[in-house]
Amino acid sequence: MPIGVHLICGLPVVTRQRARVVPLASGDVVEIGFGSGLNLPHYDRANVRSLIGINPDDGLPHLARRAIARQDLPAELLVESAEAMSLSSGVADTVVVTYSLCSIPDVLSALAEAHRILRPHGRLLFCEHGLSPKAHIARLQHWCNAPWRALAAGCHLDRDTGSLIRLAGFEMERYDIYDLGFGTRIxxxxxxGVARKR
Structure with a gap:
């Protein structure tokens, strides 16, 4: 599964979505759901002072450490849960999360932790797949969710990302919902988008 996740999440169509938000990160950055380090090439070296990646022991940290070693970015990896980070409050200017909120078991706790570790007015940058605003697609997502979760290591098809982020105490600065084209809408x-800590 770790190699499969790395390959699927590294597809060109997915990489293009990452490139919409990751370069916006600045200052001291924490990335939750660091995975195999696929966001590393997208960080703007001129704007990022430090980077801490957070990822559970799911088979991906060894790939992440290799990726970090190949980069010129000051980065470290903490192998721990996003729902209970060991970081002190108010240590980050930016939290980045891409393709991870779908599979974190307690997603609201993870977002609350992201809120906690951000400095006042810090930003959450996110790129996720989730619930469609189109009712007929959303019905299919709900119907397919249970078998998909069993096949895809707990990934949810139907999480309402925007609502979850707002519930955690963020306000949206920019928020786009779009699909990638015919055949991929589910x-x-x-x-x-970009959300700001209230």
Whole structure:
């Protein structure tokens, strides 16, 4: 599964979505759901002072460490849960999360932790697949969710990313919902944007 996740999440169509938000990160950055480090090439070296990746021990940290070693970015990896980070409050200017909120078991706790570790008015940058605003697609997502979760290591098709982020105490600065085209709408409805800590 870790190699499969790395390959699927590294597809060109997915990489293009990452490139919409990751370069906006600045200052001291924490990335939750760091995975195999696929966001590393997208960070703007001129604007990022430090980077801490957070990822559970799901088979991906060894790939992440290799990716970090190949980069010129000051980065480290903490192998721990996003729902209970060991970081002190108010240590980050930016939190980045891409393609991870779908599979974190307690997503509201993870977002509350992101809110906690951000400095006042810090930003959450996100790029996720989730619930479609189109009723007929959303019905299919709900119907397919249970078997998909069993096949895809707990990934949810139908999480309402924007609502979850707002519930965690963020306000949206920019929020786009779009799909990636015919044949991908069940999995390919994307929630991409920037939220500010209230």
């Amino acid at each position: 999995l390919g409805t994307h929630h991409v």
